[in-house]
Amino acid sequence: MxxxxxFCTVVDNxxxxxxxxxxxxxxxxxxxxxxxLWIDKLESFACxxxxxxxxxxxxxxxxxxxxxxxxxxxxxxxxxxDVADVVVEAFACELPATYxxxxxxxxxxxxWINLEYLSAEGWxxxxxxxxxxxxxxxxxxxxxxxxxxPKTGGLLRERDLRSDRAAFxxxxxxxxxxxxxxxxxxxxxxxxxxxxxxxxxxxxLLQCWIDGATAVHVLAAPGAATEQIARWSGIALPPGTxxxxxxxxxxxxxxxxxPNYDRLLWSCDVNFVRGEDSFVRAQWAEQPFMWQIYPQTxxxxxxxxxxxxxxxxxxxxxxxxxxxxxxASSAGPPLxxxxxxxxxxxxxxxxxxxxxxxxxxxENMASAWQSFIANRLAIQRHGKLWANQLDQQSDLANNxxxxxxxK
Amino acid sequence: xxxxxxxxxxxxxxxxVENAPVVVLKAVYNKSGRNxxxxxxxxxxLFTGRISELIYxxxxxxxxxxxxxxxxxxxxxxxxxxxFVDSEYVEYEIEAETLADLEKYFCEDMTDVCxxxxxxxxxxxxxxxxxxxREIEYTEPATxxxxxxxxxxxxxxxxxxxxxxxxxxxEIGDKIExxxxxxxxxxxCN
Numbered sequence: 001m002x003x004x005x006x007f008c009t010v011v012d013n014x015x016x017x018x019x020x021x022x023x024x025x026x027x028x029x030x031x032x033x034x035x036x037l038w039i040d041k042l043e044s045f046a047c048x049x050x051x052x053x054x055x056x057x058x059x060x061x062x063x064x065x066x067x068x069x070x071x072x073x074x075x076x077x078x079x080x081x082d083v084a085d086v087v088v089e090a091f092a093c094e095l096p097a098t099y100x101x102x103x104x105x106x107x108x109x110x111x112w113i114n115l116e117y118l119s120a121e122g123w124x125x126x127x128x129x130x131x132x133x134x135x136x137x138x139x140x141x142x143x144x145x146x147x148x149x150p151k152t153g154g155l156l157r158e159r160d161l162r163s164d165r166a167a168f169x170x171x172x173x174x175x176x177x178x179x180x181x182x183x184x185x186x187x188x189x190x191x192x193x194x195x196x197x198x199x200x201x202x203x204x205l206l207q208c209w210i211d212g213a214t215a216v217h218v219l220a221a222p223g224a225a226t227e228q229i230a231r232w233s234g235i236a237l238p239p240g241t242x243x244x245x246x247x248x249x250x251x252x253x254x255x256x257x258x259p260n261y262d263r264l265l266w267s268c269d270v271n272f273v274r275g276e277d278s279f280v281r282a283q284w285a286e287q288p289f290m291w292q293i294y295p296q297t298x299x300x301x302x303x304x305x306x307x308x309x310x311x312x313x314x315x316x317x318x319x320x321x322x323x324x325x326x327x328a329s330s331a332g333p334p335l336x337x338x339x340x341x342x343x344x345x346x347x348x349x350x351x352x353x354x355x356x357x358x359x360x361x362x363e364n365m366a367s368a369w370q371s372f373i374a375n376r377l378a379i380q381r382h383g384k385l386w387a388n389q390l391d392q393q394s395d396l397a398n399n400x401x402x403x404x405x406x407k
Numbered sequence: 408x409x410x411x412x413x414x415x416x417x418x419x420x421x422x423x424v425e426n427a428p429v430v431v432l433k434a435v436y437n438k439s440g441r442n443x444x445x446x447x448x449x450x451x452x453l454f455t456g457r458i459s460e461l462i463y464x465x466x467x468x469x470x471x472x473x474x475x476x477x478x479x480x481x482x483x484x485x486x487x488x489x490x491f492v493d494s495e496y497v498e499y500e501i502e503a504e505t506l507a508d509l510e511k512y513f514c515e516d517m518t519d520v521c522x523x524x525x526x527x528x529x530x531x532x533x534x535x536x537x538x539x540x541r542e543i544e545y546t547e548p549a550t551x552x553x554x555x556x557x558x559x560x561x562x563x564x565x566x567x568x569x570x571x572x573x574x575x576x577x578e579i580g581d582k583i584e585x586x587x588x589x590x591x592x593x594x595x596c597n
Contacts, residue, residue, distance in 0.1 A: 092443040092464070117442045127437065127447050130462035133425050135469050143445070143462050276441075294441050304439045 002404065003034045005084035007069065009093040010041040015275035015294075016091050017045050021064075022156050022258065022277070023088075023115075026397040028063045030159050033401070036084065038069040047255050069096075076102035086111045086404050089141075104137035111407045112139055113400065118146040118155070118276050120308040125151035129403070144403070146396050148311055155280050157395040161262075162387075165284065168266050176263045181240050182219060182251060185267075190214050190373070193268040195221040195278050196228075196292045201357040201365040203232050208366035210246035214373075218250045219264065225272075226252045265289075269376070272354075286387045288372075288379040290354050305355055312386055313344040343378035346371040409473055413446045414465030417588045418508045419534035421453070421524060423470040424461065428453045430524075430532045433508040436465065436589075451505060453526055475525040479533075481517050489513065491523050491533065499523055499530040509535055511569035512587065535587040540596055541565065542582050549576045559592075 004027055008020040017039060027033035039045050046052045051061055057068045073096030076082045083102050087110045089095050103110050114132070116124075128145040144153045177184050185191050196202065206229070209216040220226045220237070229250055230237045237243060237252040244250075256264060261278070265271050265285035273282040274292040282289035291308070293301045346368075352359065353368035372379070394402075411422055416434045423429075429450040438444035444465035451458050463469065479491040479499065488500040489510075501523070503510065512519075512535060522534040546562035559572040562583075573583060573592040584593040 091441075119439060119442055121437075121439055123435075123437045123447075127445060127462055130447065130460055132462050132464070132467070135423075135467070138425070296441070300439050301441075304442075307439075 001032050001034050002086055003036070003084040004086045004088065005036050005038060006088040006090060007038045007093055007095055008040075008090045009069070010039065010044040011091075013275060014044055014048060015277045017041075018048055018258065018277040019156065020090050021045070021048060022158075023397055023400075024064045025062060026156065026158055026395075027401065031397060031401040033086075034065075035063075036065040036067055038067045040069045040071070042066070042068055048258065050257075073098055079103070079105040080107050083110055086113065088113045088115050088400075090115045091117055100134075100137065100139070104134075104139055109139055111404050112141040113403075114141050114143050115153075115400075116143060116145045118280065119304055120148050120311040121304060122307070125149055128152045142403070144400065148308075148390065150393050153399045154393050154396045155283075155390060156397060157284060157391070161284055162391060165262075165266055165286070168263065173263075173267050176260070176267060180253060180256065180260065180264075182253075185217070186215070188215060190216045190270065191268045192216060192218045192270045192272065193221070193264050194218050194225045194272045196225050196272050196274050197295065198224045198228055199292060199354065199357075201354050202228055204357075204365040205369060206232060206248065206250075208369055209248040212247050215247050215249070218248065219268065220250055220252050222253065222255050270373070283383070283387055283390065286380070286384045288376050288383060290351060290372075293355055295355075299356075302356055302359075305351065309348050309351060313347060313382070343375035343382060346375040347379055409471040411469045411471035412465075413448075413463035413467040413469055414444060416446060416448060416463075416469070417534065419522070419524060419532040421472045421474055421526065421532065422450075423472055424450065424452075427455070428472050428526060429459075430505060432458070432505060438465070449508075453531060472526070474531075475528075477523050477525070478520050479523045480519070481513055481515070481521060483515055484513070489533075491521060491530070493523075501530050501533060505531065506533060509533060509587070511564075511567050512539060512541070512585070514566035516566075537587060538584050538593060539587055540582050540584055541567075543573070543577060543579055544568070545579055546573065546577060549578055562592075 006020055006024055008017055010017050020037060024035045024037045028035050042052060042054045046054050049061060052066060053059055059066050075098045079102040083106050087103060103112065124145045124147050127143060128147065128151060130143050132141045132143060134141065146153045146155060174184055220229055226237050233243055235243060237250065239252045239254045242249050242251045262281055265282055265287065268287060271282045271285060271287055271289040273279050273289055275294050279291050293305045295301055349363050350368040350372035352362050353365045356362045357365060411420065414436065416431055418431055418433055420431045421428050422431065429452050431448055431450050433449040435447045436444065437447065446463050446465050448461045448463065449458065450461060477493055479493045482490045482492045482498065487503045489503055489506055491499045519536050519539050523530050524532045542565040543562045544565040547560055558575040560575050561570050562573040562577060563570055571590065571592055577583060577595055582596040584596060586593050
């Protein structure tokens, strides 16, 4: 049984630790790995995993050993005993210098993996599994890029995820709603999960839902989504108390466990997700979704956003305008009055409106949403095909385990 | 020895990798979204001749190698070697394979001052000036009305036939500045 050390720093959100926690469990459950997960902020992890004690320096949850990663990481005396066979530094975190020195002293150098953020950009295929020799120690680090093609490290996908999704029937859904204190859904409503960063496009979307003919029931995740709605409405939004305005009902959710968050995604008609972890889960949920990418200065995130749109939608129902240098402004040409747009264009326009409100080529959020929702069934059909296509590829944990085995 | 930041690496630089000097044949910088900036490097080991592809975080501190350098100009191509000449007309030959990423800028009447690097007396690499000027041999007619430079089109350089993207207002016969690190069009010369 190989020993793995996964190092994770919590930067400003829960996506990084969410991904590391899934990876740790999958390696242990499906690949017989003995995993230690080093985390600098146990308080953040405890939101995801309430059984975690924020006071304990060492603890076990399921079969995973959780270690607090102190800022003054101690010297490692016994390199062979205290350094794992496989060391994963997640998302550009920097390993403690004393630990790296011990890696170099180990009888057999560990397999050292730098796990990167997910991207659909083409350059990722070329950089996946390239090595980076350490400038001072006799160690090599391999860059592992999650991604959407067989040339990348793939996506996290537990062995039973898709069968669990398929088995999630009406009764299971009703039970899930009961468990989170949300009313059963009605036939004529649109149920939406909302997990987002603070978003300037949200007020316009909320107003659009208020004014619309269809009842929209929004389930808002704790944090930025709930807080922004509370600021917008001027009313505090504790979990369980619905806010009703026009056709809109908003209900704040408590923090959900990862399995329950999956069930939420499976149960809603449209899912708003953000960052990386929920973005991947939304794809496995096979429901229409809106992705808010982590915003960056100089709009670099929009290139990454368009790379995913281009890869996942392909030519869709109308060729995209994604020629050289135009990726970031590829929302397509303006439509003539009365012209209907297809599902792929609708997706692209709505994602741009959500991620780049006020952008030079961005449609207003309300109009983009109307087109998106008018194409919902076609988008859902495409989502199933896309998930099936991704399912043909090996998953991230499996790819990591096989890579380590080859060493 | 000296410190070299990975993000500053360019073709022709020599760095130490696993106790061996390697000459950088190509360096490609990638950055997007939350991903850290990385530099993909194609490099040739000066001891073994082996070519490998490596990757570094762009802020990684690497060990540069202090080498002898001499200003030269390009002279001619005698397959498989490119020949450079210094101010005293001494010729230095460097394998074309090592200069593959720069060949698109070489032509026999070029006057750019190139920095030839020597390792143990042997010429091993060349660094071009960061900005060079080349003439456009062919491109489609200019797009009317666009003076922003944001709309681009393909152009072919005179002599080398290398293709690159230029602003739409560039015309046949124009001389342009090219950034040799990124390979990108910088501006039209007046």
